[in-house]
Amino acid sequence: MVDQTYDYDVLVIGAGPGGYVAAIRAAQLGLKTACAESRETLGGTCLNVGCIPSKAMLHASEFFDAAANGTMAQMGVEVTPTLNLEAMHAQRRDAVKQLTGGIEFLFKKNKVDWKKGRATFVDAHTVTVGEETVTAKNVVIATGSSVTPLPGIEVDNEAQVIVDSTGALELEKVPGRMVVIGGGVIGLELGSVWRRLGAEVVVVEYLDQLLPGMDGDVRKEAAKIFKKQGMALRLSTKVTGVEVRDGKAQVSVEPAVGGEAETIEADCVLVSIGRRPNTEGLGLDKIGLEVNKRGQIETDHEFRTAVDGVWAIGDVIPGPMLAHKAEDEGIACAENIAGQTGIVNHAIIPGVVYTWPEFAGVGLTQEEALEQAGGDKAKIKVGKFPMLANSRAKTNHEPDGFVKVIADADSDRVLGVWAIASVAGTMIAQAAQAMEFGATSEDIAYTCHAHPTHSEAIKEAAMAVQGKPIHV
Ligand code: FAD
Ligand code: NAI
Numbered sequence: 001m002v003d004q005t006y007d008y009d010v011l012v013i014g015a016g017p018g019g020y021v022a023a024i025r026a027a028q029l030g031l032k033t034a035c036a037e038s039r040e041t042l043g044g045t046c047l048n049v050g051c052i053p054s055k056a057m058l059h060a061s062e063f064f065d066a067a068a069n070g071t072m073a074q075m076g077v078e079v080t081p082t083l084n085l086e087a088m089h090a091q092r093r094d095a096v097k098q099l100t101g102g103i104e105f106l107f108k109k110n111k112v113d114w115k116k117g118r119a120t121f122v123d124a125h126t127v128t129v130g131e132e133t134v135t136a137k138n139v140v141i142a143t144g145s146s147v148t149p150l151p152g153i154e155v156d157n158e159a160q161v162i163v164d165s166t167g168a169l170e171l172e173k174v175p176g177r178m179v180v181i182g183g184g185v186i187g188l189e190l191g192s193v194w195r196r197l198g199a200e201v202v203v204v205e206y207l208d209q210l211l212p213g214m215d216g217d218v219r220k221e222a223a224k225i226f227k228k229q230g231m232a233l234r235l236s237t238k239v240t241g242v243e244v245r246d247g248k249a250q251v252s253v254e255p256a257v258g259g260e261a262e263t264i265e266a267d268c269v270l271v272s273i274g275r276r277p278n279t280e281g282l283g284l285d286k287i288g289l290e291v292n293k294r295g296q297i298e299t300d301h302e303f304r305t306a307v308d309g310v311w312a313i314g315d316v317i318p319g320p321m322l323a324h325k326a327e328d329e330g331i332a333c334a335e336n337i338a339g340q341t342g343i344v345n346h347a348i349i350p351g352v353v354y355t356w357p358e359f360a361g362v363g364l365t366q367e368e369a370l371e372q373a374g375g376d377k378a379k380i381k382v383g384k385f386p387m388l389a390n391s392r393a394k395t396n397h398e399p400d401g402f403v404k405v406i407a408d409a410d411s412d413r414v415l416g417v418w419a420i421a422s423v424a425g426t427m428i429a430q431a432a433q434a435m436e437f438g439a440t441s442e443d444i445a446y447t448c449h450a451h452p453t454h455s456e457a458i459k460e461a462a463m464a465v466q467g468k469p470i471h472v
Contacts, residue, residue: 007034008137010136011035011127016144017323019037020043021326022142022313023035029334036119041097049165053095055354058192062356117129117131122283144326153271160172161249162268163268167270177268180201180269181270182206184212186272189355211359236255238254249269289305296317302332302333303333317329350432360425362435364416369406369415380408382404383405384402384404386402387399389471392453401421402457402461403460404419405441413439414434417435
């Protein structure tokens, strides 16, 4: 298959969930494939410092919290937990080691060559990786993203006072007070970890609600839930500076619209105001490829960039910065390179915040659905069902949350599904699949769901679209 002019059919730059999946699929399709990765281990942000280690800490801290906050006692299990933070970190590191090692195994199994080092374009088909020069007929840019810095605030993960998400995963002791800058996904997930382990957590968010991009009702409920759990929320507030004095951070904040400034003292500050695409040092100028205003590489639906033979996927291109989006793009891109038809339906990409409870959604928010309907409320129908009325959630002492199904009033087609529930991240898969098959709310309402499960709340919310839920 390999075109003798080049060393490889495909060279993927970056071995995150976008890149490693693209490389494996390309190899499966008979293409001679290499993947350049500058990290010591494969798996990118997701496996090394993102999805996996954060979930390891969330899962472990959930047990500690359940023991400490009385949830277990409610069920007749009386324990006083003792935190062994080093052991908690060790199980996190072990999960990362096993999973990143697993990708190395998959590369060997599929005969993907790992080129260790930083990749830089020489021309569209020639890339240097460290000392080596590699040529390929197709080059896939899957370089991912890194933390957006806050001007004037210097992250120092070693010192553990001002940290980013990578530093916040590694704290050696539970901070007395932690200020989280940014009430988005990272701030709430990692803020939850340290709150559960005993930190006083203050979330400073520039906007008037948490979790931008999620449904309005979900965002409002999130604020209530996190407040109830003991997080202090400073919404519509901006951080203007952070100074470190005697090992403590002095965080200057003021109202987003301007006004009186104040200082919050903290043992640790987490900067989590978003991520930006990695294109620096890639030599895009050598191939004449420009980035857009947000620093992203634009592609067409097949993941081709403006430069022939150069493709791009994952966090470095527009769209939500999510591992599963990157993976699906990796598969589709490799299939397109192989001459097949690789498609990603960007309208149906679920998003999940893995806090307690979990917040999940797929498709349009109610606000977006209404906007799409030209502001005509009669054109959409919404069904909502509280988790309090779901027998399984109630039995499990998980009263918070709801499911909301948004449908088109004429066709009854499901436009969006939102869920707050202990297992919302798992529940949302059925909504994504139903929407992928063009389901109506009636299709979901008349699908038999096992009892007692949290998922019955999706069925009930779908029944509520017709105004006929059974259990409320
Ligand atoms: P990345 O995973 O960023 O991988 C890119 C790789 O390219 C990196 O390993 C980098 O070293 C390498 N690279 C970059 N430039 C070069 C170069 N020039 N030469 C060689 N190698 C290079 N998403 C979810 O869906 N679910 C979650 O639960 C979740 N949790 C997260 C938690 C945290 C704390 C963070 C930070 C992110 C989380 N994400 C989560 C987001 C997810 O990690 C990213 O969306 C995903 O990793 C993007 O995949 P990618 O392949 O595009 O890039
Ligand atoms: P984010 O975009 O989710 O949240 C950043 C928040 O910071 C926003 O609410 C924003 O309004 C706020 N903000 C921006 N500037 C600010 C300022 N100066 N002061 C106060 N607030 C400010 O970004 P986050 O949390 O850093 O995550 C980055 C990306 O990583 C996300 O896009 C997400 O897709 C991905 N991720 C996904 C996870 C998941 O799927 N569970 C988990 C963690 C990260």
